[in-house]
Amino acid sequence: xxxxxxxxxxxxxxxxxxxxxxxxxxxxxxxxxxxxxxxxxxxxxxxxxxxxxxxxxxxxxxxxxxxxxxxxxxxxxxxxxxxxxxxxxxxxxxxxxxxxxxxxxxxxxxxxxxxxxxxxxxxxxxxxxxxxxxx
Amino acid sequence: xxxxxxxxxxxxxxxxxxxxxxxxxxxxxxxxxxxxxxxxxxxxxxxxxxxxxxxxxxxxxxx
Numbered sequence: 001x002x003x004x005x006x007x008x009x010x011x012x013x014x015x016x017x018x019x020x021x022x023x024x025x026x027x028x029x030x031x032x033x034x035x036x037x038x039x040x041x042x043x044x045x046x047x048x049x050x051x052x053x054x055x056x057x058x059x060x061x062x063x064x065x066x067x068x069x070x071x072x073x074x075x076x077x078x079x080x081x082x083x084x085x086x087x088x089x090x091x092x093x094x095x096x097x098x099x100x101x102x103x104x105x106x107x108x109x110x111x112x113x114x115x116x117x118x119x120x121x122x123x124x125x126x127x128x129x130x131x132x133x134x135x
Numbered sequence: 136x137x138x139x140x141x142x143x144x145x146x147x148x149x150x151x152x153x154x155x156x157x158x159x160x161x162x163x164x165x166x167x168x169x170x171x172x173x174x175x176x177x178x179x180x181x182x183x184x185x186x187x188x189x190x191x192x193x194x195x196x197x198x
Contacts (some may be wrong), residue, residue, distance in 0.1 A: 046177050047155045054151060057140035103141065106148045117159050121192065124163055 012131020020129035024122045025082045028052075028114075031125030045120045052085035052114035059098040060107020062089045075108075081115030081122075153182035 017109075024031020029045030032038075056062075063075035081085050089111075098104040157178035158190070161171040 040162050047159045051155050065139045120163060
């Protein structure tokens with residue numbers, strides 16, 4: 001179903017916004033799926049999931065919660081934005097990170113970018129869920 | 136599939152990143168298939184242009 005047609009079906013509320021945001025953070029696109037924005041849900045899942053998996057396949061590093069310096073802490077929050085891909089990183093990336101090579105370094109950036117992009121989609125899901133008009 | 140990404144060059148990674156981010160931005164900011172397609176193409180080319188431009192600017196420092 002087209003997004004334009006479903007726009008009237010979803011009734012906004014604060015709780016719906018929070019539920020959509022949490023779902024969207026946990027699995028990229030799930031928040032939009034809850035809100036019946038089918039095309040956006042699919043595209044966000046494929047793009048963000050693809051970016052995260054590519055980052056892990058390139059043996060990029062994933063920042064842990066126990067980071068000490070500011071850069072690592074920022075990296076942790078960016079990576080955490082990828083939701084389920086962050087928690088499954090070790091299962092997806094069986095060979096472990098290898099940031100000694102350039103490809104691994106690019107992978108680290110791709111994974112962080114996936115997390116940041118997902119946070120943007122989470123904000124949009126929250127806005128749609130609470131009844132705000134979005135493009 | 137995963138091994139293809141493991142051997143990606145810098146330029147290949149740039150192309151992939153630019154395409155995926157452009158599509159996501161288009162869906163975030165535009166409504167309608169035509170608008171989204173136009174925005175995706177514009178953003179993708181802008182990513183490439185800026186990256187290659189910055190690459191050329193930094194080239195003398197690598198010598």
